[in-house]
Amino acid sequence: MKIQESAEMYLETILILSKKNHQVRSIDIANELNYAKPSVSVAMKNLRENGYIEMDSDLYITLTEKGRAIAEEMYERHTLLSEWLIFLGVDKKVATEDACRIEHVLSAESFEAIKKHVHGHISN
Missing domain, CATH: 1.10.60 (Diphtheria Toxin Repressor; domain 2)
Structure with missing residues (x-):
């Protein structure tokens, strides 16, 4: 399945950050990529709605199986x-x-x- 380059970049960044920190939030992604927090929030919403990530009640982000597959490939x-x-x-x-x-x-x-x-x- 082909997804947008920006989605691939976000998924790869989540994977890299999770290897370093184990817990990832939107602010971590914004800081890593030097993107505005609102832009990252919109992207995380889209990734969540499309089944690539999950967010828990504390807003920690984890990759789903499908999101992890793309992140690892990238x-x-x-x-x-x-x-x-x-x-x-x-x-x-x-x-x-x-x-x-x-x-x-x-x-x-x-x-x-x-x-x-x-x-x-x-x-x-």
């Missing part, structure tokens, strides 16, 4: 593409920024080909 793409670009000699900051843009537009077929190639050349 995180894998981001990590692998960043490492690949760094391996190719791209500055770490530039590689990270480029990977963030590429991860959302790259087809599954192209990503799998890059992944296969990278795993043959970069040891983790």
